[in-house]
Amino acid sequence: MKYKAIHDIKPRNDKAAKMFENPVLDRLTNSHASIPISMLTLFGLGFLYWGTTQSALNLGQYASLIIIGVLAWTLFEYLMHRYLYHMLPTNKFKGWFQYNMHGLHHEYPKDKSRLAMPPLAIIAIAFMFLYLFKLIIGDATYGFTPGFLFGYAGYLTVHFIVHAFQPPKNAFKVLWVNHGIHHYKDPDVAFGVSSPLWDHVFRTLPKKKSK
Ligand SMILES: [Zn+2]
Numbered sequence: 001m002k003y004k005a006i007h008d009i010k011p012r013n014d015k016a017a018k019m020f021e022n023p024v025l026d027r028l029t030n031s032h033a034s035i036p037i038s039m040l041t042l043f044g045l046g047f048l049y050w051g052t053t054q055s056a057l058n059l060g061q062y063a064s065l066i067i068i069g070v071l072a073w074t075l076f077e078y079l080m081h082r083y084l085y086h087m088l089p090t091n092k093f094k095g096w097f098q099y100n101m102h103g104l105h106h107e108y109p110k111d112k113s114r115l116a117m118p119p120l121a122i123i124a125i126a127f128m129f130l131y132l133f134k135l136i137i138g139d140a141t142y143g144f145t146p147g148f149l150f151g152y153a154g155y156l157t158v159h160f161i162v163h164a165f166q167p168p169k170n171a172f173k174v175l176w177v178n179h180g181i182h183h184y185k186d187p188d189v190a191f192g193v194s195s196p197l198w199d200h201v202f203r204t205l206p207k208k209k210s211k
């Protein structure tokens with residue numbers, strides 16, 4: 001299969017994109033977003049509790065680390081989406097990775113069963129971040145990683161809601177508008193899903209209509 005750059009993928013209206021012919025493998029890649037969202041929340045809470053037995057962090061430190069973790073997630077989300085998920089398919093591996101991680105979602109934006117990583121991957125990701133951040137910031141990981149995972153859960157929630165429901169008539173509408181533009185008009189703008197913060201910072205907000 002020849003892989004396309006994401007801005008060359010035409011969004012389709014149908015569902016049922018199969019990633020694997022094998023039904024068992026395919027089932028593993030196909031989960032309702034609520035499963036990873038609850039898993040990430042539970043891992044976050046579990047790591048917080050674990051931290052109380054492993055470290056001497058106080059309540060104030062936990063609170064600040066959680067907030068910093070959430071913010072760090074939003075930056076991570078932006079950079080991943082912009083540079084990893086949208087990388088050009090300049091070789092076969094990059095094309096395969098980009099298509100399966102994200103191109104598929106751009107081709108079938110209406111397929112709500114493939115908005116999130118499969119549960120097994122979520123477990124690996126949660127522990128990977130806990131230990132990775134432990135290497136960098138030590139015991140602070142027990143506050144930072146939960147914040148990071150809550151940010152991840154928040155991102156999946158927003159992404160699911162934006163695809164599954166009509167936009168509300170309030171300030172949150174901008175999330176629907178920006179993500180709609182990302183899918184249907186210009187995939188090279190609006191990389192932030194959970195918030196437009198980093199699009200603002202890096203100047204990738206959609207251009208205002210000039211009519
Ligand atoms: Zn989307």
Ligand SMILES: [Zn+2]
Nearest residue numbers: 085102182187
């Ligand atoms: Zn995208």
